[in-house]
Amino acid sequence: MGSVPESRRGAPARGASRAPHLAGEAAADPSALRSHNLGIVMRMLREHGTLTRKDIEHATGLVPASVTNLIADLAARGLVRDQRAGGIEARGRGRPRVTVEQVPDRCLGLAVRIERERLTAELHSSAGLLLDSASRTVSHGWGQPGDVADAIAALIARAESLAAEHGGVLLACTVTAPGPVGGDNRIADTLDFGWGHLDLVGLVRAAGAPESLRIQVINDSRAAALAEHWALARPRPHVTLYVESTSGPSLGGGIVADGRILAGGRGYGGEIGHITVDWRGRSCVCGAIGCVSTYVGPDALLTSARLTDLAQMAGRAAALDELRARLDRGEKRAVDVALRAGDILGAALRSAYDVVNPSAVVLGGYLAGLRRWLEPGIQMQLAPRSEKLAPVTVESGRLGRRAGLVGAARHGLQPMFEDPTVVPLLRADDAAAG
Numbered sequence: 001m002g003s004v005p006e007s008r009r010g011a012p013a014r015g016a017s018r019a020p021h022l023a024g025e026a027a028a029d030p031s032a033l034r035s036h037n038l039g040i041v042m043r044m045l046r047e048h049g050t051l052t053r054k055d056i057e058h059a060t061g062l063v064p065a066s067v068t069n070l071i072a073d074l075a076a077r078g079l080v081r082d083q084r085a086g087g088i089e090a091r092g093r094g095r096p097r098v099t100v101e102q103v104p105d106r107c108l109g110l111a112v113r114i115e116r117e118r119l120t121a122e123l124h125s126s127a128g129l130l131l132d133s134a135s136r137t138v139s140h141g142w143g144q145p146g147d148v149a150d151a152i153a154a155l156i157a158r159a160e161s162l163a164a165e166h167g168g169v170l171l172a173c174t175v176t177a178p179g180p181v182g183g184d185n186r187i188a189d190t191l192d193f194g195w196g197h198l199d200l201v202g203l204v205r206a207a208g209a210p211e212s213l214r215i216q217v218i219n220d221s222r223a224a225a226l227a228e229h230w231a232l233a234r235p236r237p238h239v240t241l242y243v244e245s246t247s248g249p250s251l252g253g254g255i256v257a258d259g260r261i262l263a264g265g266r267g268y269g270g271e272i273g274h275i276t277v278d279w280r281g282r283s284c285v286c287g288a289i290g291c292v293s294t295y296v297g298p299d300a301l302l303t304s305a306r307l308t309d310l311a312q313m314a315g316r317a318a319a320l321d322e323l324r325a326r327l328d329r330g331e332k333r334a335v336d337v338a339l340r341a342g343d344i345l346g347a348a349l350r351s352a353y354d355v356v357n358p359s360a361v362v363l364g365g366y367l368a369g370l371r372r373w374l375e376p377g378i379q380m381q382l383a384p385r386s387e388k389l390a391p392v393t394v395e396s397g398r399l400g401r402r403a404g405l406v407g408a409a410r411h412g413l414q415p416m417f418e419d420p421t422v423v424p425l426l427r428a429d430d431a432a433a434g
Contacts, residue, residue, distance in 0.1 A: 124409035149203035172412030183267030225254025227407030237359030244364030342377025364397035
């Protein structure tokens with residue numbers, strides 16, 4: 001099959017990329033072009049739910065025969081199926097309307113979050129369905145992974161068994177961890193656990209995880225950024241900047257560009273919490289001076305609000321809830337702390353604005369509940385640039401604590417939407433049963 005054609009009206013086909021041909025560059029082979037077009041169809045179905053073949057033809061500019069062949073290929077892999085609606089299609093001469101939809105549980109992705117004393121796992125389908133959740137208690141010392149790898153391998157075995165019950169395929173396991181994670185899947189520096197340059201993927205495979213399974217480790221805030229981006233109303237921004245305050249000591253963050261995590265050349269990009277706002281300021285746990293986390297992070301907010309004693313007695317989460325309660329009551333100190341935090345966070349986001357030019361800023365974790373008090377300072381700091389160039393909306397995160405798991409599962413399943421041929425063809429008996 002050739003490259004994606006232009007529509008019959010002469011405009012470029014929507015949803016199809018048209019890369020310039022470089023001198024000396026070999027033309028793309030037909031199988032690569034077919035994979036590309038299969039991916040376009042799967043992404044359209046992910047976005048819209050169900051489509052008719054005519055919808056796909058009009059959106060892509062592909063001729064009917066090409067669309068029919070693509071749908072047949074996807075159906076042979078168990079990824080899509082026809083659905084006959086009860087109504088009569090317009091001008092269809094009495095024929096029932098036939099749409100194409102994703103098979104909701106054919107491709108599955110496992111997400112695992114590492115916490116101090118437990119692992120939490122969720123099994124998601126490519127259609128966004130939560131099929132299973134589980135947890136394992138783990139024990140690991142400072143700088144030592146303990147039994148974490150064994151527990152992850154056990155969760156993978158459980159997920160594979162469930163996938164088989166659904167007649168599906170487990171495509172990926174994506175593990176989220178606090179702290180920076182490199183593009184080589186090594187956890188570079190985890191302040192919570194003392195892990196440094198840990199090859200967790202290698203340990204999980206040594207614990208029995210299959211070599212054929214794609215296993216990745218990503219930063220938990222980057223995963224949450226991806227999930228919150230996709231939770232935004234359509235049309236979604238091309239670039240979303242996410243910043244969150246969770247139960248840890250620092251701010252986390254991430255950047256999503258065109259629906260994908262923007263991690264930088266070596267995987268460490270998106271550390272919004274470590275943008276410098278005062279080069280002569282406070283020392284940060286990362287080793288730098290004046291990071292925004294030292295002013296707007298949970299511990300900094302609680303210190304300014306005089307809630308450190310409560311944090312020590314009842315925990316950081318309880319103290320942050322008390323801060324929110326005081327804000328709701330309008331207590332002056334709490335309001336002053338939150339308004340100042342908005343100014344400082346806005347200064348950091350202004351620096352990020354000039355680098356990645358986001359259309360939306362999403363506040364996650366505890367920051368979502370403080371948006372009412374943070375947003376005025378954020379917008380005031382952004383105004384000198386955003387009013388002249390392009391506006392920025394400020395949104396509250398929608399997914400709460402589950403955002404990292406939702407984003408990790410989505411990240412793990414993304415290759416299937418790029419190239420559906422990674423999914424094996426159904427066996428003859430499976431196809432007959434379907």
